[in-house]
Amino acid sequence: MGCGVTKSNQFNKHSGKAIRAAVLIQRWYRQYVARTEMRRRYTWHIFQSIEYSGEQAQIKLYNFLGYLMDNFTPSSNERNLISHIFRENEVCRDAEWERYFCYKNIEVPEIYSGPHLFFPLTVEQAVGLVEAFRNKKQLHSRYVLQLLAETWKLFRMMPNINRISTCQSKEITICGDLHGQLEDLLLIFYKNGMPSLEKPYLFNGDFVDRGKDSIEILIILFSFMLVYPSEVYLNRGNHEDHIVNLRYGFTKEVLTKYKLHGKRILKLLQKIFSWLPLATVIDQKVLVLHGGISDTTDLGVLTRVDRHNYVSALRPPKKRHISSTGTSIDSDDDVWGKSFQRRASLIYPKPLGTRDSFHSRSLQDFSDRIKGNSEDDLEVRRRRQSVFINRSTEKETTLTVSTESVSSDNAKEEWKQILDLLWSDPMSQDGCVPNEVRGGGCYWGPDVTEDFLNRHNLQLIIRSHECKQEGYEFCHNRKVLTLFSASNYYDVGSNRGAYVKLGPDLVPYMIQYQATSMTRELTVRQRVGRTERSALKVLREQLFAHKSDLICAFKKLDSNNTGLVSLNEWATAVESVMHLGLPWRMMRGQLVTCKTSDGTVDYNEWFNELAIKGPNTDHIDQSLLETLYRHRSTLETIFRIVDTDNSGFITIEDFRQTWKLLSVYLKMEITDEAISDLSVTIDRNKDGSIDIDEFMEAFRLTDKKSRLERGRSMFMGTAPDLTKLDEEPNI
């Protein structure tokens, strides 16, 4: 009341009440925090499951295509469709490469308003590029090609492992995955300053894919590297790989932005990616690489490999012949031929066969020569954290290695080294096991870290490759630091990004940030709520895409055909179909709104409740449609492979062939008639060709409930497919 009662008196008077009130608020607050944290956690699980599922799907697809190459006759249609991605660039000799890089005949028109480049580059030009991209300008292809040519020359002179030092008082700034998110790079430069003689930088891979400005990021990084070759360093990431780019958007981005010269730019980038250094060592004590290590990682071997032979880490290396003139020629022959039998798992002898094993087809092929075992069919997937347990039932398969010598063994060994370096993830348990969630590399434990650091006389590993909520995370007794620089990666507000500053004391100092200003004004709960809604939307789409299998599973549990199942049965059935290892019961409230009063679910009604709508597709076969929804990403990837001239169009005939390929891959019946219906829908102008983008757009699922803007989230672009685990072609 303020009338003569002092504050302290007031407290004395009401103190009992005051305290009780305080405790009440505090209790509620603590509950609110715990619940929010719970929601955040399972939302994270959803996104991460889907992300890794997608990567796995990509590798499976790639293996499948490789298998086709091995096993179809050379003249077959299917093989012809895809053989070109396995053929190395036709231009073989270095001299010819120079010609291919040639930009001189490309004219820059008068009306071009973007930046002009003059070589050798100056820092003003590099800074100018940053400004231009901030203002949404695009660099002309002539300059892009010129830049790439210069970049290539520089990379070729670099060793596999860069060794740098923080001499005097220079701090080096290290950045993790950027994934085409230009906003984050601009934010880092804004907070930390641009690269300079006093400000060295190291970028740890995955510059491209998923985000929409991958090429701009590459241009900026390459430019600064050319200006300050001793101060700017780049490590290769698993996404600096044209096979991965086919699925994750970089290929599409370049072809869209550079309609005339995109193909050439991509080919040159293939070359450049293969020349990216593999790792960097700072002051002989800190190792920086993209993915991680395995129990066999050996820096000595890595120093000696011909890294540029590994254009894609997903492929075994090509044979190199030395021609009579002494210049080396990349063999254009059938890579899969004698020296590399892909009939057995190349890297890992065997799938893990435990109840916890995620679907265990990493870089394996599907030949019936592999001895399967019953655990292969176990389709239980644990959540990420708990994937690596209990190896007790691991078995060996025969590895049919080619009888050809040492060279192929060496090649295999080298390949594994590089694969592990780019794809591995740390785990909390000791040991080293294949990383089957992603499909490549390992999971490695604290004991492996300890051993590795001792052997190489190092004290810290800095790596990236995994999205972390705070932008960074220590593990293995703070001997391994994960650094991720793409904020809002899964969705607006999902995570922060971070960069690390390392001075001569080699104590890492982290700076965090989050790109969108919008998120700063949101409360924690609002941010969690947004991300959660986004994750649930993606999940609902996936549930819808698996409708027929889900109905099947429900019917099995609903023996009296009542159309109802209990909530428990609902959760069990959903997990048995989706294999995501998610806490379905906890998310039940958001996913099932049509409970009856006695706690049962009308499962037919439930699909209506999901409120997912497909396009107007009554005339199209239902199961075909479902396949389309589920395997969007795979289908799109195959289309892009088939589209050999990168025009964005494929012929009806190729379209048909693609579906045939997919039907083999998925072991599904797809009739010619069904395919015709599909193609007719989309070839509106009846000119016999289909626009890939238009096709994919036409069959996108939309969420009737969603009011979320279509942001940069990768989940709002190409809906990733959750390739069903039991759809391995068992050919």
Next chain:
Amino acid sequence: MAPKKKEEPKPVAPVAPPEPARPNTPEFDPTSVTLEFTPEQIEDFKDSFQLFDRTPANEMKITYAQCGDLIRALGQNPTNAEIMHVLGKPKPEDMQTKMLDFDQFLPIHQHICKSKNRGTYEDFVEGLRVFDKEGNGSVMGAELRHVLATLGEKMREDEVEQLMQNQEDPNGCINYEAFVKYIMGS
């Protein structure tokens, strides 16, 4: 300067702020608790328990420190004192090291669920009304922050900030009925 309390026993710890009503209770005996959860509820709890399980081998165990968070995540809102009580008043160093498995967790959770001392919307509003100097339905944000950080089971400054973010109007006042709805609506 100990303020008066009604049914307070002696403070539990020497310098502890006064804690609200809990008459001298005997030690918590898990075996004395009858479980009344339905099988469905138990399945639900298992799911959540698993989400908290951070053991490398997935042993279905959580630390003592996580127990309170799990119970809260499942919808209860015990005080820290109540949590300590059901855990058998563990030492601070035990919180991160001692583990609970699911069967040990259930009676603890059951006990908390049965507690009548939940706090309704009205209790809450009443509590906040204490700080409503002018009786106009609002409290000063600054005062509330001060209280939350100094009385009861004190909150840290960053926790207070998180709670109060965007709640104050331009004059620094909070309409507490709306505030309570906001807190309870999580």
